[in-house]
Amino acid sequence: MNRILVVLLAFFSISVYSQNDEATLKAIYKQSLTNGQSYAWLDYLSNEIGGRLSGSENAQKAVEYTKAELEKLGLDKVWLQEVMVPKWVRGEKEEGEIILKSEGLTTKIDVNICALGGSTATGENGLQAKVVEVKSFEELAELGEDKVKGKIVFFNGAMQADLINTFEAYGGCSRQRYAGAYEASKFGAVGVIVRSLNLRQDDFPHTGSMGYLDLPENKRIPSAAISTNDANTLSELLEKNNNLEFYFKQSCQQYDDVLSYNVIGEITGSEFPDEYLVVGGHLDSWDLGDGSHDDGAGVVQSMEVLRLLKESGIKPKRSIRVVLFMNEENGLRGGRKYAEVAKAKGENHIFALESDSGGFTPRGFSFDCSDANLAQIEQWRSLFKPYLIHFFEKGYSGADIGPLKNDNIVLAGLRPDSQRYFDYHHASNDTFDAVNKRELELGAATMTSLVYLFDKYGVNQIQNARQLRD
Template sequence: MKKTLFLLTLSLLIISCNNKQEKQINNGLSSEEKIDSTKIKTLFNSALTQGKSYEWLRDLTQNIGGRLSGSKEAAQAVIWGEKLMKEVGLDSVWLQPVMVPHWIRGEKEIATYTTNGVQKNVAICALGFSVATPKTGVLAEVLEVKSLEDAEKLGDKMKGKIVFFNRPFDNTLINTFGAYGGCVDQRVQGAAVCGKFGAKGVIVRSMTNSVDDYPHTGTMTYNDLPKEKHIPAAAISSKSANILSKDLQTNPNLKFYFRQSCKTLPNAPSFNVVGEIKGTETPENIFVVGGHLDSWDLGEGAHDDGTGIVQSLEVAYLFKKNNIKPKNTIRIVFYMNEENGTRGAKKYAELAKFNKEKHIGGLESDAGGHTPRGFSIQANNSNTALVQSWKKLLSPYGLHDLDKGGSGADIAPLQAENVTLVGYRPDSQRYFDYHHTSRDTFDKVNKRELELGSASMASIVYLMDKYLYNNQIVKP
C-alpha cells in the first residue's frame, strides 16, 4: 500500500511539473505561437526518445572513419549516405557528380630537434595540399614569427630557414570560432608568403585553445607561386610550439628537422548526396539542410562534420516521424569536399542556377555536436528580424543566440537578397580540442547533446518553412 501511494504521489508530481513547464513555455504566446510551441516540444520529445542520429554517427565513424576527398573512405561514405536517405523514406534521393581534389598524407610525419645535447621529438602533421619534403627531410635553423606581416618583414632573411608561425588563439574571446578566425591565416597563407623568399619550410602552431600534443591539420595554399617555390608546410602541436619557442630563446641557432611524404594526385570523381521531402503547396521553393560528408584523415570526422550530417538527416526523419508536411521542399544535402576545396558546395550552387531552382532558405550544421546555443543568420534585415522574433519559442531549449553572421561554407554560395541562410551554433568551448585532429572520434560526441541539436535544427526549419513561405514574410 505504501509503495502504491508513493508511486501515485510521484506520478502526480511529474504531471504537475510537466504542466508547470508547459505553462512557462507558453506564457505570453499568441494562439498561433502556442501551436508552434507544441510542435517544437513534440520535435524535441521525438529526438530525445526516438532519435536515430547517434547510431547513424556510430556507423559512419566506426565502420568508415576519416573521409578525405578522393579517398576510398569518402567513396564508401557516399554509398552509406545514399542508402541511409532511402531508408529514412525521403521522396527522392540522388547523387550529384563532382570532381574533387585528391591529396594524400603518405607515411607518418617525423620531426625532431636537438638543444643542449638533448634530442626532442615533435608532434607534427602535414597540412593539406602541402608538398612533401625531400626524401631525406628538411634540416634548417628556425625563425619564429607571430604573423604573416612579421614574416614579410623578414624578407630574404628567410632564405634557407624554416619559418615557425607561433600566434596562439586569443583566449579572451568567448566564441572560439572568433579566436580561430584570428589566427588561421598563418596556416593557410604561411607557405605562400615564405616560399617566395626562399624559405625551406614552414611549421605552424596548431589551431586550438588547448595546450596538448595533438597536431591539427587543415588546408593551406601556395596561391600563384611557381611550383619551384612550393615549400613543405606542417602543423606542430601547441605543446611542442611552446617548448620550441622557449628553446629558441636559449638556443636561437638550433636546427629543426622534419620529413613528410604527402602529395597531390589528379582530381577524383565523387558526389554530393541529395534527398528531399517534396513541399505540399509550393514544391518549387527549396530549403536546404546540410553538412559536409568529407573529413580530414587523422581521426574519424565525428564532430567535423559527422554530427552535422546525421543531424541534417534527422531533421527529415523528425518531420516524417511527426507527420509534418512542409509547404516548401526540404532538401537534405551531404556536401563533398568542404575541407579542402568546397567543390561540392560550388557544384550544388552551379547546378541550382543552371536548373533555375528557387532556393528560399538554408541551414548548415558544421560547428560540432556540442550543446545547442542558437543560430547565426545571414539574411536581409526584415528576415533577420523575423528569425530573431522566434527567440521566445526557441529560448526554452537553450537557443538564446540569434545573431547576424555567416551561415556556413557549403550553403553560402546560395546567398541572395531574398534567401534566408542560418548556421547551427552549438557551444564552441570544446570544439577546437578535436578539430582536424586524431582526437575527433565518435567517443567525443555526447548522445543527448547531439539529439538536442537535431531537434533544434528541426525546430527552426519548421518555423522557416511556415513563416518564410514563398519568399514572403508571413506574420504569426
C-alpha cells in the same frame, strides 16, 4: 529608412505563431531525445568508415552509406550529384625533431607534427634547417630575405584566448596556416612549421587546408602543423639558442582530381514544391581522426531533420532537401557545385541551414539575411526559450551554403557551444567518443524546429518592400 518602409517591414515581419507550434516543437524534441537516429548513424560513419578525406575510398563509402540510409527513410527523392574533387594523400606518419648542438653533443627532442592538407612532401630524407620564429606575416616581412632564406619559418601565432567567440579567435590566426608557406617562400624559406589552431595545451597536431596560390611548383615548400605543447617547447628553446635546427619528414602527395558526389534527399512540398529549403553538413573530413565533430555531427543532424519531420507527422508545404556536401575541407567543390546546378535549373531556394560547428549543446543560430527576415525570426525566439536556445543574431552561416546567397534567401548556421570545439578540430582526437549523444540530439531537434517554422511561414521578400516604397 523612411516611415513607409518601416511600417512595411513591420507588416512583413509579423509571423504570429500558435500553441500548435509550441506543441510541434515539443514533439520534435521528444522524438529526437527518445527515439533519435543521429547518434547511431554517427557511430557507423565514424567507427565503421572513419576519416573521409575527399577523393578517398572512405569518402566513397560514406557516400554509399548515407545514400542508402536516406533511401530507407522513404523520402520522395534521393540522388547523387557528381562533383570533381582534389585527391591529396598524407602518406606515412610524419616525423619531427628539435635538434640541439652544444659542445660536440647533439640532443634530439621528438615533437608531434602533421602535414597540412595540400602540402608537398619533404623528400625521402626529410628536411633539416635552422629555425626562425614569427607570429605574423608582418614580422616575417620585417626579417626579410637575409634572415629567412634557407631556414624553416616557425609561425607561432596563437589563438586569442580572451575571445569568447572561439571562431573569432580561429579566424584571427588561420591565415598563417593557409598562406604561411606562400608568404615564407617569398623570402627563400625552405619549409614552414605552424602552431596548431587549438586553445588547449596538448600534444595533438591539428591539420587543415593550406594553399600555394600562384606559386610555381618549383617554389613550393613543405608545411606542417606542430602541437601547442611542442610549439611552446620550440619557442622556449629558441629564446635560449637561436641556432638550433628542426627536422621534419612527410611523404604526402597530390594527385589528379577524382569523381565524387554530393548526397541529396528531398521531401517534396505539398503546396509550394518549387520553393526549396536546404539543410546540410559536409560529408568529407580530415584523415587524422574519424571526423565525428567535423563534420559527422552536422551530417547526421541534417539527415535527422528529414526523419524527424516524417516521424512527427509534418507534411511540409515547401520542398525540403538534405544535402551532404563533399569537399568542404580542401576545396568547397560540393557547395559550389550544388549552387551552380541550382542556378542553372532556376531553382528558388528561400532558406538554407548548415551545421558545421560540432555536435555540442546548441545555443542558437546566426543568420545571414535581410532585416525584415531577422525581424520575423525574432518572433520565434520565445518558442526556443524552453530549450535554452537564446542566440539569434546576424552573422556567418556556413561555407557550403554560402554560394547560394542572394538578396532573398535566408542563410543560417547552427551555433553550438564552441568552447571545446577547437580541442578536436582537424586533429586525431576528433573521434566518436568525443561526441555526447544528448547534445547531438538536441542539435538535431533544434535544426528541425527552425526548418519547420520556415516551411510553415516562409520568408519575407525584402525587394517587395522596396518596390512598394519606390
